Amino acid sequence: MTHWLDNLLNRITMYRLLLYVLMAYVAVAALFGLTGTLSYPALSVSVSAVFLVAACWLVNRVFAWAYHAPPHNISAYLTGLILALIITPYRTAADLPIFIWAPILAMAAKYIMAIHRQHIFNPAALAVVLTSLAIGKSASWWIASAPMLPVVLIGGILMARKIRRFQVALLFLATSLTMTLFYGISHHTNIVSTLREALVLTPLLFFSTIMLNEPSTMPPTKKFRLLYAVTIGFLSGPQVHLGSTFATPELALLTGNLLFYVLARRERFVLRLQEQRNVAMSTMEYVFQSPRKFSFSPGQYLEWTLPHHHADSRGQRRYFTIASSPTEPGLRIGVKFYPKPSSYKETLSHLKTGDEVVAGQIDGDFTLPKNPKQQLVFVAGGIGVTPFRSMIKYLLDMNQPRPITMFSANLTVQDIAYRDVFDQAEQKLGIRTVYVLTDEPRIPSDWTGRRGFLNARMIEEEVPDYADHIFYLSGPQAMVKNYEHLLASMGVSRSHIKTDYFPGFA
Known part of the structure; x- marks a missing residue:
């Protein structure tokens, strides 16, 4: 309603x-x-x-x-x-x-x-x-x-x-x-x-x-x-x-x-762009250097301020999940670009090495549970995979196996981000990723992953004991809402569903 x-x-x-x-x-x-x-x-x-x-x-x-x-x-x-x-x-x-x-x-x-x-x-x-x-x-x-x-x-x-x-x-x-x-x-x-x-x-x-x-x-x-x-x-x-x-x-x-x-001390940092690279189609990863180390939990987000002239109605601030692990140097964010971007993303796309942004207000409870034996299912839509990249990279660096199955849903193969990290986690830690492609006409003939939109049948087949798991949902809000309803219809308790949300999501 x-x-x-x-x-x-x-x-x-x-x-x-x-x-x-x-x-x-x-x-x-x-x-x-x-x-x-x-x-x-x-x-x-x-x-x-x-x-x-x-x-x-x-x-x-x-x-x-x-x-x-x-x-x-x-x-x-x-x-x-x-x-x-x-x-x-x-x-x-x-x-x-x-x-x-x-x-x-x-x-x-x-x-x-x-x-x-x-x-x-x-x-x-x-x-x-x-x-x-x-x-x-x-x-x-x-x-x-x-x-x-x-x-x-x-x-x-x-x-x-x-x-x-x-x-x-x-x-x-x-x-x-x-x-x-x-x-x-x-x-x-x-x-x-x-x-x-x-x-x-x-x-x-x-x-x-x-x-x-x-x-x-x-x-x-x-x-x-x-x-x-x-x-x-x-x-x-x-x-x-x-x-x-x-x-x-x-x-x-x-x-x-x-x-x-x-x-609960909070700080802001001036960060300098160190590196940028393509991680998927129309998706860039930006790596920033911080003047000093600060602590965060994998899965949390920051408010990023990027001053620019002639800002549109959405302003000069955005919230982005930290894609890097606390074990890595620098801070990473993954950003999806669409046609006719906002003035913020237009400015972001033209950043050069050494350019500065301001980040602060670290926040978020979309983090790993303290119990390492708790069974988890991650569901990521597109660039909503960034908090899971942070969590899984952290587990890799700390050599901490956990009972996790991840569904990574994208339109095409070219839209899959951070596959190298997730495939490495499957080999070293047994953290399994199920890739799901939704744009059927563009799915390669040799594709071995799932086809179509994630549904109850896929979840039941990949995670038969899903009722014992906690589900983490991250992606566009409409997708998150749809999967909340899907899981509820499958009998998953609301207390077993966590969603990635930050203020100003738009």
């Missing part, structure tokens, strides 16, 4: 969707101001948003020039819009200081409060905390109102669906509402009214779907993300205070940012 929604969301990146959602919030708020539904005049809402976005853009350009860094315009737009939705719209000259200082401090945080190019704090949250301390002006979170609730709920659902972070948002909400419930009970208030006010008149929904899930400050694995949500939910409780200072959403978020920066 959600297939059409996923198709729609996958046409744009996470950052672009967030931009549209925040713009929609401002537009609806201005409309409500025009009709009198909100107490803020439409002109005030609109002018405030335009000013803060323009100020963030300008300050960002200045800092980027000073730090010799690429300016990420969309990041500045997003911060400006968030500030516009949490700082009371401009009305008098007394409001001017926060409108000047908030964008300056937010953009400064992106450059000054960053270690190894990795943000520590949410820029918008840090800005309003600092303005509160310095000039006595802070966030009102005016977007938290009954008229705005439906649009914030819809936008929040779209964002959570896009980045697959429903659990994080819901766990935060559950923790925060539980704290509110205990507060209400201890103060003998009407529980229903207290919870209703918490949902409608406080920024919980906006905070949980927009602020909490910011990728650059989010911990890298599911375990840490859920703990992060619980921690910030607890800290945002109405009874939490330090002396006379009571918790606010921004203080709770900054505390969580700092705590989990220490517990």
Whole structure:
């Protein structure tokens, strides 16, 4: 039922969707101001948003020039819009200081409060905390109102669906509402009214779907993300205070940012292109040199930033799974190119040895199980084979046999990537790869692998005891969804199906 929604969301990146959602919030708020539904005049809402976005853009350009860094315009737009939705719209000259200082401090945080190019704090949250301390002006979170609730709920659902972070948002909400419930009970208030006010008149929904899930400050694995949500939910409780200072959403978020920066450290790296080569038809492998070694688990991914002029609507950032093993020098990614590529891939295709990209935000739970005896089935569609290349190369280098069968599905023989690694693993470790070709008219007459689309019969014949295996699915999202349904129809438990997903998949 959600297939059409996923198709729609996958046409744009996470950052672009967030931009549209925040713009929609401002537009609806201005409309409500025009009709009198909100107490803020439409002109005030609109002018405030335009000013803060323009100020963030300008300050960002200045800092980027000073730090010799690429300016990420969309990041500045997003911060400006968030500030516009949490700082009371401009009305008098007394409001001017926060409108000047908030964008300056937010953009400064992106450059000054960053270690190894990795943000520590949410820029918008840090800005309003600092303005509160310095000039006595802070966030009102005016977007938290009954008229705005439906649009914030819809936008929040779209964002959570896009980045697959429903659990994080819901766990935060559950923790925060539980704290509110205990507060209400201890103060003998009407529980229903207290919870209703918490949902409608406080920024919980906006905070949980927009602020909490910011990728650059989010911990890298599911375990840490859920703990992060619980921690910030607890800290945002109405009874939490330090002396006379009571918790606010921004203080709770900054505390969580700092705590989990220490517990689950993340970094960004400037990488230089060392080598590029064809690994299949229209598929290139790029090998980058890192200035220092950093740890990752086979199967994880990174956000790759490639600054270029005239970026299209999909922007300058992409998520690519690391195709190399932690045992190999350098970092490898495999990239499939199609006709009429995006501006990002067009720029990538023209990289020369020594050119630089920025990689960071290592993430992902699509990794090998700790139990080496657990039976596994890998299902790869096209270039979705990259996480399996990372895992299997790691097992080869560590000489670790595991009970794995892999199905590698491609259109033609020429589309098969990394066959050398998989064939070597079959010889040395007994990790068997079943190659499946789907473009029947172009299958060679001497082909000994499987023909047609992977189906239940193929799986049953190649892996008779498949019910005891854990299935790993990686490839185009439509393919992954189809195989999830196929495995479910075969009686495979949902807990035995792992899918490769990263934010902004499109």
